[in-house]
Amino acid sequence: MLPHAQHDRFGFLHIDLNSFFASVEQQLHPEYRGRPLAVVPTQADTTCCIAASYEAKALGIKTGTQVGEAKRIFPDIVLIEGDHEEYARYSKAISEAVDLVCPVAHNPSIDEMACQLIGREQEPPRARKIALEIKQSIYKNVGEALRCSIGMAPNRYLAKIASDMQKPDGLIGLLPSQLPRAIAHLELRDLPGVGAKTEVRLNAKGIRTMEQLLALDRAGMHKLWDSVWGDRLYHWLRGEETGDDGAPVASGVQKSLGHSHVMAPEFRTQEGAWAIAHKLLHKAAMRLRMEKFYSGSMAVTIRFAMTKEQAARMKTKRHFSGLTHSGWGMEARFRNCRDTLTLLEVLRGIWSRRPQGEDFQRPFFVGVTLRNLIPESEYQAELFGDPDNRAELSATMDKLNLKYGHTTLHFAGMLSARESAPTRIAFTQIPVQYGVDYM
Structure with missing residues (x-):
């Protein structure tokens, strides 16, 4: 369709939640409203801000700013360790508030929603009215500290661009004639x-x-x-x-799922890293079953913090937290399975082959990914079944963990890390609620 033949109408609205994590914290804590605030993964000067309030952004503190630098810029900045389950709950509540005005067609990320307009909704005055009503619905039904910028455009790509053109609390429309x-x-x-x-x-x-x-x-x-x-x-x-x-x-069928974690200082030992890896696998295995997949391989990644002396003689990288590090990874293949006990045996085998020695005594990051996923409908059962009833054991664990929380019943290896490695949000992947927890 040629531009001159198009009508000046909007096909999509793109809602972008402004400084989402920081705004949720200001909603939860009214005393922080109007104050420079940053959300951080841990309370350490070497890590980076993962979100900043608009008051902090006005001072030059933004996502990616090192915490030590943020303190230098504004010593009284409020620093809060992120509660990603809370952010997932708020994202769901906001999506429901938008739905009251206009159906959400797509959730590109934890802090974005897209709505498709139909019929007379596409007329610019009506589209603008819908956008304003969405803002009001979020304010009324979710919280006054939560603001959004909305872009209106003929297609979703342009609507997303428009949503970034005026922040915070913006409303921009891009018509075909413009x-x-x-x-x-x-x-x-x-x-x-x-x-x-x-x-x-x-x-x-x-x-x-x-x-x-x-x-x-x-x-x-x-x-x-x-x-x-x-x-x-x-x-x-x-x-x-x-x-x-x-x-x-x-991109077709999902190919992998997993979890990773930058560990708190008290877990940066060989024993602490193993406990964290064990918990990450526990969560991944439960998700594997909830999402009705089997896995055929596992990849484990460990990153080790380096001293200046070690960095001078080894190949290193710089982590976003500010740490200089070396990395190691390994992938192992196995018969398709999804029970926690079998997957834990695979993890133990990989873990036993991790680097040893003086240069690898300070692990600070662990990642566990289950790969080569196949849908439950395509799984071919083993000829001799499951003699140890491992699948039944996992099903029983899931039943209790869904009801009381995913760390209620677990193997002893993750005991010391039971409360660590909480849910983290990748902006392009929204945690899903299973039972009483988000994962």
């Missing part, structure tokens, strides 16, 4: 999917500004990206439709 000139002033990094590496690649091909990008025709965009993504982007940026409305392309 495009692409209405976005010509943006930076390349303002485009969803264009990160630092992609920007460098575009720069190397002579594209340094949005105006240069928009000047390309469709063939030029295809050549620039060397894929159909370029064709899609050409149409999206002009307010046109491509059939998927800017939605992510489905």
